[in-house]
Amino acid sequence: MIEVKNLTKQYGNFTAIKDVSFKAERGSILGFLGPNGAGKTTTMRIITGFMPATSGTVVIDGLDIFSESLEARRRIGYLPEIPPLYTDMRVEPYLRFVAKLRGVARAQIDGALERVLEACGLTDMRGRICGQLSKGYRQRVGLAQALIHDPPVLVLDEPTIGLDPRQIHEIRELIKGLSGDRTVVLSTHILPEVSQICDRVVIIADGQVALQEKLSEIPAGTSLEQVFLAAISRERHTVRTEDEETLEEVGAGRA
Amino acid sequence: MKNTLTIAGKELAGYFTQPVAYVVMTVFLLLGGFFFFELLSYFQIILQMYAAAQNPQLLAHLNLNERVIEPMLHNLSIVLVILVPALTMRTFAEEKRVGTYELLLTAPIRTGEIVAGKFIATAAFLLIMIALAGIFPLILIIFGNPEIGVIFSGYLGLALLAISFAAVGLFTSSLTQNQIVAAIAGFGALLLLFIISWPAETGAAGWSARFLRYLSITSHFSQMVLGIIDTKDIVYFLSLILIALFLTQRAVESARWR
Numbered sequence: 471m472i473e474v475k476n477l478t479k480q481y482g483n484f485t486a487i488k489d490v491s492f493k494a495e496r497g498s499i500l501g502f503l504g505p506n507g508a509g510k511t512t513t514m515r516i517i518t519g520f521m522p523a524t525s526g527t528v529v530i531d532g533l534d535i536f537s538e539s540l541e542a543r544r545r546i547g548y549l550p551e552i553p554p555l556y557t558d559m560r561v562e563p564y565l566r567f568v569a570k571l572r573g574v575a576r577a578q579i580d581g582a583l584e585r586v587l588e589a590c591g592l593t594d595m596r597g598r599i600c601g602q603l604s605k606g607y608r609q610r611v612g613l614a615q616a617l618i619h620d621p622p623v624l625v626l627d628e629p630t631i632g633l634d635p636r637q638i639h640e641i642r643e644l645i646k647g648l649s650g651d652r653t654v655v656l657s658t659h660i661l662p663e664v665s666q667i668c669d670r671v672v673i674i675a676d677g678q679v680a681l682q683e684k685l686s687e688i689p690a691g692t693s694l695e696q697v698f699l700a701a702i703s704r705e706r707h708t709v710r711t712e713d714e715e716t717l718e719e720v721g722a723g724r725a
Numbered sequence: 726m727k728n729t730l731t732i733a734g735k736e737l738a739g740y741f742t743q744p745v746a747y748v749v750m751t752v753f754l755l756l757g758g759f760f761f762f763e764l765l766s767y768f769q770i771i772l773q774m775y776a777a778a779q780n781p782q783l784l785a786h787l788n789l790n791e792r793v794i795e796p797m798l799h800n801l802s803i804v805l806v807i808l809v810p811a812l813t814m815r816t817f818a819e820e821k822r823v824g825t826y827e828l829l830l831t832a833p834i835r836t837g838e839i840v841a842g843k844f845i846a847t848a849a850f851l852l853i854m855i856a857l858a859g860i861f862p863l864i865l866i867i868f869g870n871p872e873i874g875v876i877f878s879g880y881l882g883l884a885l886l887a888i889s890f891a892a893v894g895l896f897t898s899s900l901t902q903n904q905i906v907a908a909i910a911g912f913g914a915l916l917l918l919f920i921i922s923w924p925a926e927t928g929a930a931g932w933s934a935r936f937l938r939y940l941s942i943t944s945h946f947s948q949m950v951l952g953i954i955d956t957k958d959i960v961y962f963l964s965l966i967l968i969a970l971f972l973t974q975r976a977v978e979s980a981r982w983r
Contacts, residue, residue, distance in 0.1 A: 513758075515827070518827075518831045519830070519831055520827050520830050520831050521980060521981065522981055522982065540833045540834075540835070541833075543831055543832065543833040544833040545839075546831065548827070548831050550824055550827040550828070551824075552823075552824040553824075553827070554823075554824045554825040554827050554828035555823070556735075556739070556823075556825055557823060558739065558742050558743060559735075559739070559742070563738075567731065568828065569737050570727075570728075570731040570833045571728065571731055571732075571828075571829075571834060572832060572833065573833055575948075602956075617829070700926075
């Protein structure tokens with residue numbers, strides 16, 4: 471479970487996120503939705519302990535990410551916006567390195583490696599150099615490193631960005647299959663992605679939570695698109711260009 | 726400790742899959758060979774001159790350690806001022822640029838373990854490099870009779886110097902995501918350590934002169950090259966390493982305060 475309470479992050483005078491609160495339950499997939507620059511990545515970086523918040527708390531399965539950082543971090547699998555690959559390493563040694571770093575017991579590394587290679591469709595790519603992989607495969611290796619220690623909490627920052635439609639489909643199916651008793655938070659700006667795989671949605675605009683709702687509670691006949699546009703225009707009145715951009719991406723996501 | 730070794734192993738393997746490390750090692754050994762050959766040729770000329778002058782007293786003073794090993798080690802120490810920052814510039818800067826920094830800092834490991842791991846790997850690489858440069862005195866030992874103790878002391882000094890440089894290089898790399906900035910800052914810092922005692926030679930006196938001489942890496946290194954292994958000098962190198970690593974750890978940790 472992830473509990474985010476009153477999170478605020480300021481860079482100098484610029485407020486990236488303000489008073490963000492939400493809860494992601496175990497066994498559910500939470501979609502973190504918002505236009506570009508809304509503060510999605512900032513929030514995820516704080517949740518995973520990469521950087522501190524100016525104020526507010528994050529609690530992972532009862533452990534505070536700041537004061538019980540090591541224990542809390544042990545429970546998280548994290549796919550950053552850019553897959554964190556060492557470009558001169560091969561896929562298999564890279565994943566072994568991450569497994570050791572994440573504290574997987576030596577005897578279990580082989581098993582864990584095969585499991586994630588299989589799950590992410592990387593079995594034939596294990597000997598390839600990370601820096602020479604295509605965008606789609608990099609994303610898969612990124613996902614594989616987030617899963618290698620079988621974490622109860624998964625934080626995925628735009629997991630399907632840059633993939634072709636078939637890959638998008640595969641990764642979405644993979645994530646759906648992952649939830650089980652895990653807590654998954656994924657950020658995206660592709661609306662159909664949320665309606666396809668998430669149980670709950672948190673819409674963030676201008677660094678503030680504009681809406682959070684169970685997908686099943688969105689009234690019948692209203693599309694997520696309408697909900698999203700209504701939510702972000704409530705927060706911002708001059709977002710014409712942003713809206714158009716989002717709509718284009720909606721189209722792209724459907725293609 | 727396990728995490729430190731995990732990082733160190735990966736970093737050391739990384740050095741050998743990267744061209745930079747090979748270039749650094751090649752340049753170091755090539756220049757070392759050049760110095761060695763030149764100094765030995767010069768030694769040969771002097772030897773012949775003294776022999777021709779038929780002056781046994783002068784001949785007795787002619788010393789392989791003093792004429793070949795000492796100047797070679799001093800030259801190599803200056804080569805290291807340039808090469809070590811080139812080797813360490815990517816350690817942190819590159820991680821920040823390509824985004825693997827996020828992987829390291831969100832993993833359940835302490836920042837101290839990251840810094841220690843990277844330092845151990847760099848130190849190990851430099852020790853291998855300096856051990857390979859041991860071929861030069863080995864040639865002298867086979868064909869001549871230099872003092873082995875003095876050679877050992879000099880090489881120990883060079884190793885301590887290189888490792889201290891590595892710690893300083895890690896620190897400058899931890900401050901930036903630009904490798905060039907890291908290398909130039911490291912180069913500047915190391916050069917300053919070399920020349921910081923100059924005011925003591927040109928006027929400064931009293932405690933300030935003594936202090937500047939103490940700070941200067943040259944004075945401690947020269948002692949060891951002369952064959953004097955003094956606790957004072959060892960303490961100087963170890964302090965330099967610890968201070969630089971401490972600052973590096975603070976710089977990495979600072980990502981968690983801001």
